[in-house]
Amino acid sequence: MNLAKTMSLSASVAALTMSTAAFAQTEDRFFDGPYIAGSVGLETPDDSGNDRLVFDTNGDGDFNNTVATVAGADAFSPGFCAGSAVSAASAGCRGNELNEGYSLRIGYDRHLGNGPVVAGLLIEGSRPGVEEFTTGFSTTPASYTIGREIDWAANVRGRIGVAPGAGRALFYATGGVGFAKIDHTFTTSNGANSFTPTDSGDWEFGWQAGGGAEVMITENLGLGLEYLYSRYNDDDYSVAVGQGTAPATNPFLLVSGGTDLRGSNENFDYHAVRASVSLRF
Numbered sequence: 001m002n003l004a005k006t007m008s009l010s011a012s013v014a015a016l017t018m019s020t021a022a023f024a025q026t027e028d029r030f031f032d033g034p035y036i037a038g039s040v041g042l043e044t045p046d047d048s049g050n051d052r053l054v055f056d057t058n059g060d061g062d063f064n065n066t067v068a069t070v071a072g073a074d075a076f077s078p079g080f081c082a083g084s085a086v087s088a089a090s091a092g093c094r095g096n097e098l099n100e101g102y103s104l105r106i107g108y109d110r111h112l113g114n115g116p117v118v119a120g121l122l123i124e125g126s127r128p129g130v131e132e133f134t135t136g137f138s139t140t141p142a143s144y145t146i147g148r149e150i151d152w153a154a155n156v157r158g159r160i161g162v163a164p165g166a167g168r169a170l171f172y173a174t175g176g177v178g179f180a181k182i183d184h185t186f187t188t189s190n191g192a193n194s195f196t197p198t199d200s201g202d203w204e205f206g207w208q209a210g211g212g213a214e215v216m217i218t219e220n221l222g223l224g225l226e227y228l229y230s231r232y233n234d235d236d237y238s239v240a241v242g243q244g245t246a247p248a249t250n251p252f253l254l255v256s257g258g259t260d261l262r263g264s265n266e267n268f269d270y271h272a273v274r275a276s277v278s279l280r281f
Contacts, residue, residue, distance in 0.1 A: 030216040031109040031118045031163050031170050034281050039226070041274030043101040045132035052080035053136035053144060054264045057255040063238075063262060067251045069139070075251040078137035085135045085143035088189035093135050101128040101272055109159075109170075116162045118170055126153045128180075128230075130270045134263045138251075142190040146263045148234065150270070151201070153180040155208055168216045175209040180232040182268055186239050193252055194244035199236040204268075206232030214278065224276040235266035 053076070054063035067075040083093030107122030128150040135145040161172025183201045212226030241252045241259045252259040 029111050029163075030167055030219070030222075030280070031120075031214075032111055034106070034108045035222075035278050037105050037107070037222075037224070037276050037278035039103045039105075039224075039274040039276035041101050041103075041226075041272050042098045043128050043130040043270055043272040044098045045096050045130055046269035046271060047082045047096055047132070048265060049082070050264070051082050051134045052264045053134060053146065053261050056260040057252075059256045059258070059260075063260070063264075065255070065259075067138075067259060068254065069251050070249050070254065073139070075138050075140075076136050077139060078141070080134065080136045082132075082134060084133045084145050084147070084187075085137070085189075088137075088143045089141045091137040093133070096132050099129045099131060101126060101130065101274070103127070103274065111163075116164050116167065117160070118163050118172070119158070119160045120172075121156070121158050124153075124155050124157065124178075126155070127151070128153060128270065128272065130272075132268065132270075134265070136261075138190070140190065142188060144188045144190065144261070145186070146237070146239070146261075147185040147187070148237070148263075148268060149183050149185075150232070150268065151181045151183050153230070153232075154178050157208060170214045171211075172213070173209075173211045174226075174228075175207070177205070177207045179203045179205055180230075180268070182232065182234055182237075184237045192244050192246040193250065194242035196240040196242065198238055198240065202236055204233045204236075206230060206268075210272075212274075214276070216280075220280045222278040222280065224274075224278060226274045226276060228272045228274065229269070230272065231267050231269045233266065234263075234268040238262040 057065040078091040081093035086092045103126035105124035109120035131149045133147045155178025157176030159174035210228035214224035216222045
């Protein structure tokens with residue numbers, strides 16, 4: 001074999017070796033490129049023992065007043081609780097419950113350099129279905145419950161993580177911003193006053209943060225588990241209480257002829273644990 005043939009053969013072997021190594025490296029990078037994913041999970045509001053109804057009795061826009069009777073006593077002395085009322089006469093609530101939520105996302109991941117670090121960006125639409133209720137009890141006796149539910153949400157999140165070893169598993173942190181449509185309800189056992197809700201369903205700004213893991217079970221199909229904490233603004237909804245058929249001595253009417261009420265928590269916070277299925281291209 002002459003020198004030219006030897007060099008040609010050596011070059012061919014080297015090229016084949018490099019090509020095989022590059023192919024193997026590409027095959028190990030399961031988290032490069034675009035994907036779509038769907039998830040289902042359990043979601044629950046971040047209940048707080050401090051949640052209550054707050055009141056604006058003088059119409060100045062500040063919800064820092066006490067609804068008082070003619071004798072000056074607190075008309076809501078029975079108290080408040082997180083959840084919906086068990087009965088009008090008992091200051092007790094049924095707690096807020098877990099609900100199912102669903103989401104669909106599209107995203108793109110990329111290895112940073114030749115190491116195991118992976119960064120990505122995703123857009124997600126979800127139907128959380130999470131509900132939260134806050135109830136107050138008056139001395140009448142009567143109950144007053146504000147409910148809120150996240151109907152739809154749309155978010156953009158980044159994520160960064162590591163895919164160690166063979167690269168089939170990704171462990172990541174995620175966070176981003178978005179908007180949620182929050183629907184509100186109001187129920188009461190008070191049949192005397194009039195009640196006029198405002199801004200019952202708005203899109204509100206918020207943010208999310210969490211983390212999770214994803215494992216590729218084939219070249220294109222992955223399974224994941226994720227925890228996500230979400231917080232959205234919710235400070236627009238209120239209920240205007242008017243006279244209705246109540247006498248002028250009604251506690252809601254004594255200061256200015258009416259009272260506005262709302263929930264004390266101006267954010268809607270909830271936790272979600274989701275299982276996901278992803279398809280990579």
